[in-house]
Amino acid sequence: MKEKIDVYEHMGEILKRVRKGVLITGKADGRINSMTISWGMTGIEWGKPVFVTFIRENRFTRSLLEKNGEFTVSIPVDDSAKKILGFCGSKSGRDVDKAKELGFTYVEPEMVSTPGIKELPLTLECKVIYKQKQDMAAMTEEDRVKFYPQDVDSFSTGANKDTHVAYYGEIVNAYLIK
Numbered sequence: 001m002k003e004k005i006d007v008y009e010h011m012g013e014i015l016k017r018v019r020k021g022v023l024i025t026g027k028a029d030g031r032i033n034s035m036t037i038s039w040g041m042t043g044i045e046w047g048k049p050v051f052v053t054f055i056r057e058n059r060f061t062r063s064l065l066e067k068n069g070e071f072t073v074s075i076p077v078d079d080s081a082k083k084i085l086g087f088c089g090s091k092s093g094r095d096v097d098k099a100k101e102l103g104f105t106y107v108e109p110e111m112v113s114t115p116g117i118k119e120l121p122l123t124l125e126c127k128v129i130y131k132q133k134q135d136m137a138a139m140t141e142e143d144r145v146k147f148y149p150q151d152v153d154s155f156s157t158g159a160n161k162d163t164h165v166a167y168y169g170e171i172v173n174a175y176l177i178k
Contacts, residue, residue: 017076022040035060050169052169071169075122129169
């Protein structure tokens, strides 16, 4: 069962949880993958509620978003999803079926093709309305050196030489999974 929520009333809670980790899920070509993020924003763009996620260029989830243009944000409401967040933040969906490995449950979406995840019940269904690759020349040297060291391979978890692509997703649906 899903309980619709007013995303504007939950923006503070969403951002608080983003700092600790949430899942971005993408789906394309019969594959679904969820990855942990702790960088993101909520706001209003062109009069629409948006969630902005930043995904490194070489991540598997990014390839899914590029093909499909939709994603879900699955947000825990307590600290019970630490194992899921840890695993999804350290393993690549290219190599492992995370849902199968962890036994988490996909929930049928209503407005997009990408499912939510029952174990992280606050769910945002999003459609990409804008994207932009970060420009290293526009960053401070301190952040460029810290987050984008050019001597670290693109497939490494954490800081590496790939920049992020910002995906602005219009939040077309928001609910709590009961």
